[in-house]
Amino acid sequence: xxxxxxxxxxxxxxxxxxxxxxxxKWSLIIVRDMMFGNRRHFRDLLTHSQEKIASNILADRLxxxxxxxxxxxxxxxxxxxxxxxxxxxxxxxxxPVFAMIGAWGSKxxxxxxxxxxxxxLLEEGGPPLWEEFMDDLRVAHLGKRPxxxxxxxxxxxxxxxxxxxxxxxxxxxxC
Amino acid sequence: xxxxxxxxxxxxxxxxxxxxxxxxKWSLIIVRDMMFGNRRHFRDLLTHSQEKIASNILADRLxxxxxxxxxxxxxxxxxxxxxxxxxxxxxxxxxPVFAMIGAWGSKxxxxxxxxxxxxxLLEEGGPPLWEEFMDDLRVAHLGKRPxxxxxxxxxxxxxxxxxxxxxxxxxxxxC
DNA sequence: AAAAACCAGTTGCAACATGCCATCGGAATC
DNA sequence: GATTCCGATGGCATGTTGCAACTGGTTTTT
Numbered sequence: 001x002x003x004x005x006x007x008x009x010x011x012x013x014x015x016x017x018x019x020x021x022x023x024x025k026w027s028l029i030i031v032r033d034m035m036f037g038n039r040r041h042f043r044d045l046l047t048h049s050q051e052k053i054a055s056n057i058l059a060d061r062l063x064x065x066x067x068x069x070x071x072x073x074x075x076x077x078x079x080x081x082x083x084x085x086x087x088x089x090x091x092x093x094x095x096p097v098f099a100m101i102g103a104w105g106s107k108x109x110x111x112x113x114x115x116x117x118x119x120x121l122l123e124e125g126g127p128p129l130w131e132e133f134m135d136d137l138r139v140a141h142l143g144k145r146p147x148x149x150x151x152x153x154x155x156x157x158x159x160x161x162x163x164x165x166x167x168x169x170x171x172x173x174x175c
Numbered sequence: 176x177x178x179x180x181x182x183x184x185x186x187x188x189x190x191x192x193x194x195x196x197x198x199x200k201w202s203l204i205i206v207r208d209m210m211f212g213n214r215r216h217f218r219d220l221l222t223h224s225q226e227k228i229a230s231n232i233l234a235d236r237l238x239x240x241x242x243x244x245x246x247x248x249x250x251x252x253x254x255x256x257x258x259x260x261x262x263x264x265x266x267x268x269x270x271p272v273f274a275m276i277g278a279w280g281s282k283x284x285x286x287x288x289x290x291x292x293x294x295x296l297l298e299e300g301g302p303p304l305w306e307e308f309m310d311d312l313r314v315a316h317l318g319k320r321p322x323x324x325x326x327x328x329x330x331x332x333x334x335x336x337x338x339x340x341x342x343x344x345x346x347x348x349x350c
Numbered sequence: 351a352a353a354a355a356c357c358a359g360t361t362g363c364a365a366c367a368t369g370c371c372a373t374c375g376g377a378a379t380c
Numbered sequence: 381g382a383t384t385c386c387g388a389t390g391g392c393a394t395g396t397t398g399c400a401a402c403t404g405g406t407t408t409t410t
Contacts, residue, residue, distance in 0.1 A: 012290050013207075014279075014281045014290065015276055015280060016225070016226055018276045018277075018280035019204060024198060025194060025195070029190070032188075032190050041358085043357065043358075050185065050186035050191070051185040056360070058359090059358075059359055059360080069283075079406080080406065080407090081405070081406055093282070096275045097272070099275075101190055101193045101194075102189045102190055104193060105188075105190060105192050105193035107268070108268070109192040109193065111189045116187075201368095216387090217388075218385075218386070229369050231368090234388055234389080237387095254377080254385095255386095256376070256387065257377095257386065353409080353410075354408080355407080355409080356406080359402105361401085362400095362401090364397105365396105366395100366397070367394100367395080367396065367397085369393090369395090370391105372391085373389080374387105374389070375386100378385070379383080379385085
């Protein structure tokens with residue numbers, strides 16, 4: 001029927017389609033940095049990531065993620081050259097996927113303690129914490145107004161604080 | 176410190192390590208077919224998949240998944256040439272990841288109804304259903320004995336039945 | 351005002367991965 | 381004894397990734 005759109009896909013299976021969209025070595029890393037690291041600019045993503053992505057790959061993936069509707073790109077009013085990348089609702093709703101991937105990775109792969117603390121907290125917090133985190137992201141990325149009950153540091157800040165605490169405990173040289 | 180093992184990894188982040196292991200276009204598809212489609216042999220995986228994987232890629236990915244400890248390979252006693260591939264506990268515990276990926280894909284991507292019914296049921300069932308499914312898989316793949324309370328069709332059979340029901344409703348020609 | 355640093359990418363090129371098709375030697379089946 | 385089935389493997393074209401250098405333009409520093 002809709003052969004024109006279908007032709008691009010191997011199958012209509014949800015797993016397969018998801019893999020087609022984010023099943024490469026970099027897309028999820030970029031979304032992770034935007035989500036948990038609050039990186040919103042090209043340079044931010046390029047230089048402040050643990051994994052040292054190349055600039056052409058980053059440019060290509062950002063373009064693709066925009067095309068897929070997982071992130072959006074707008075001009076930075078304070079700086080004519082800067083572009084701001086934001087998560088869309090579609091991107092924000094990847095939080096539970098990240099939570100599960102992080103939990104599995106922490107359990108089965110040789111993760112470093114500093115970097116797994118976030119995954120552990122996110123797993124322990126469960127769906128309520130994910131919802132709170134997604135609400136925070138909607139405020140930061142979609143311009144939604146904060147929920148009335150929201151006060152104090154957001155989920156991202158709390159995860160970040162926990163990370164830095166582990167770092168400080170294990171010796172400052174680790175960073 | 177452990178530079179020899181670290182050298183192979185871009186970082187110790189759980190998300191990154193997971194992406195390094197299953198972040199390609201085929202690995203999760205193969206695990207999905209073993210998990211939800213009960214495919215245990217090379218030919219089974221090669222010919223009965225929607226996505227038409229090439230035999231050399233399948234051979235390569237099976238080898239890698241065995242190396243990663245996500246599946247295991249044993250001889251088929253009934254057929255000297257056949258190999259049986261089984262999920263390990265590490266592989267079985269990807270169920271929640273699949274559930275979340277399936278849920279996200281069903282919500283945001285152009286899935287076909289037949290193929291998304293499984294994802295929907297798995298999402299609606301929540302963690303209790305995932306646990307039941309993982310127990311079924313432990314019986315089928317690890318040789319564990321069934322739980323005392325387990326009777327009737329397993330989770331996979333129920334998902335499969337739901338899939339076939341949708342197929343029958345939408346016209347048999349769809350397959 | 352000139353120089354330096356910063357911005358989001360782009361280009362060229364080599365290496366690697368993927369995909370398709372044909373084929374293999376051994377084993378089971380007819 | 382021929383055919384089919386088995387888990388792969390090899391050749392080859394194409395696509396993707398990774399690195400380093402570079403671009404045109406903007407902002408900051410001197």
